[in-house]
Amino acid sequence: MRSLGGASLRVKDHSARLEREAPYAPLDNSPKAIKTFPSEHFIRSLSLLPLVTPLAIRVGINGFGRIGRILFRAILEGGYDIDVVAVNDLTDAKTLAHLLRYDSVHGRLGMEVSSEENRIIVGGRAIEVLSQPEPSRLPWGELEVHTVVEATGRFTRREAAAKHLEAGAQRVLVTAPSRGADATIVPGVNHETYDPGRHRVVSLASCTTNCLAPMVKVLHDHFGVERGLMTTIHAYTNNQRLLDMQHRDLRRARAAAVNIVPTTTGAARAIGLVLPELDGRLNGMAMRVPVSNVSITDLVAQLSGEASAEEVNKAYRGEAEGGLRGILAYTEEPLVSSDFIHDPHSVTIDGLSTMAVGSLVKVVGWYDNEWGYCNRLAWMLEYMAQRESL
Numbered sequence: 001m002r003s004l005g006g007a008s009l010r011v012k013d014h015s016a017r018l019e020r021e022a023p024y025a026p027l028d029n030s031p032k033a034i035k036t037f038p039s040e041h042f043i044r045s046l047s048l049l050p051l052v053t054p055l056a057i058r059v060g061i062n063g064f065g066r067i068g069r070i071l072f073r074a075i076l077e078g079g080y081d082i083d084v085v086a087v088n089d090l091t092d093a094k095t096l097a098h099l100l101r102y103d104s105v106h107g108r109l110g111m112e113v114s115s116e117e118n119r120i121i122v123g124g125r126a127i128e129v130l131s132q133p134e135p136s137r138l139p140w141g142e143l144e145v146h147t148v149v150e151a152t153g154r155f156t157r158r159e160a161a162a163k164h165l166e167a168g169a170q171r172v173l174v175t176a177p178s179r180g181a182d183a184t185i186v187p188g189v190n191h192e193t194y195d196p197g198r199h200r201v202v203s204l205a206s207c208t209t210n211c212l213a214p215m216v217k218v219l220h221d222h223f224g225v226e227r228g229l230m231t232t233i234h235a236y237t238n239n240q241r242l243l244d245m246q247h248r249d250l251r252r253a254r255a256a257a258v259n260i261v262p263t264t265t266g267a268a269r270a271i272g273l274v275l276p277e278l279d280g281r282l283n284g285m286a287m288r289v290p291v292s293n294v295s296i297t298d299l300v301a302q303l304s305g306e307a308s309a310e311e312v313n314k315a316y317r318g319e320a321e322g323g324l325r326g327i328l329a330y331t332e333e334p335l336v337s338s339d340f341i342h343d344p345h346s347v348t349i350d351g352l353s354t355m356a357v358g359s360l361v362k363v364v365g366w367y368d369n370e371w372g373y374c375n376r377l378a379w380m381l382e383y384m385a386q387r388e389s390l
């Protein structure tokens with residue numbers, strides 16, 4: 001398995017290719033290497049067939065919707081040492097293959113994709129397609145699946161996600177906040193707390209928590225955070241309606257593509273799970289807006305002392321080049337949301353938008369709520385396996 005170190009990457013365009021800026025690090029499985037958070041992985045050209053090594057982690061994906069499919073793409077493009085053995089979804093293989101190959105946001109997958117009755121063939125490799133609504137009945141043991149990515153959005157509670165363990169999996173990684181999970185992890189913030197001896201059902205929180213937590217961590221580490229409020233101006237998702245239709249949230253019942261929709265988010269409250277010293281100090285809300293991808297978090301925080309906008313930006317620039325390289329980026333370019341499509345970072349600080357009045361600061365961070373989050377999922381799968389092998 002490859003080192004968790006690596007070189008920085010620059011998004012070249014909105015296609016599935018990233019340009020490498022420096023040689024990648026040599027193999028190093030030492031504990032020291034694992035504790036040093038990586039920048040992004042080496043990105044292979046999609047014209048190559050997917051490489052699966054004998055040491056690859058055998059993974060099953062439960063739910064092949066937006067997150068399941070984008071995770072699959074991220075694994076292929078990122079060269080992660082992960083073997084997706086099977087996907088479980090109630091949709092037929094032909095439809096799943098079509099949606100994997102053609103994506104309205106991220107473009108066409110740069111390799112051949114076809115389907116058979118119960119299989120998807122990607123670049124010449126076959127992935128089994130299961131159609132079992134009850135997780136405990138899935139053949140994870142027979143397929144020798146080590147880790148299941150629970151991406152349906154339905155089995156998020158610990159007791160529900162643990163049904164994959166009953167089916168023979170060794171670990172479950174939930175792609176959402178999970179009540180009762182053995183651990184909630186945000187890479188770059190608290191990944192070192194992962195304990196393979198105690199944590200079998202792990203939540204990677206939400207895309208917004210993965211954006212917000214590094215923003216808060218930098219402020220707290222450098223200046224101290226007393227309290228804060230955040231708003232995520234968030235792309236619409238499948239949990240909204242294309243046209244007005246019933247929904248338990250009456251605002252989400254309204255047409256997503258023509259409205260600004262105020263709604264809830266648990267991202268700020270979840271900060272206490274990954275930064276316990278800040279538990280109860282943050283709250284927030286979401287504004288769903290008519291864009292299909294890329295969101296932005298507006299964080300207003302009261303610091304322990306006064307700080308200028310320049311001092312705050314200096315702290316973020318330093319972390320983007322140092323300890324949070326590959327997770328947090330920093331820009332002073334006058335960019336807009338579409339410039340961040342297919343950006344693999346958890347968050348990119350918009351330095352032009354930073355403000356400060358005394359001890360009150362406003363920080364704004366962009367994030368591709370699909371691609372950035374799915375790159376963290378892929379990284380976490382490798383990280384869990386490396387920790388387990390020590």
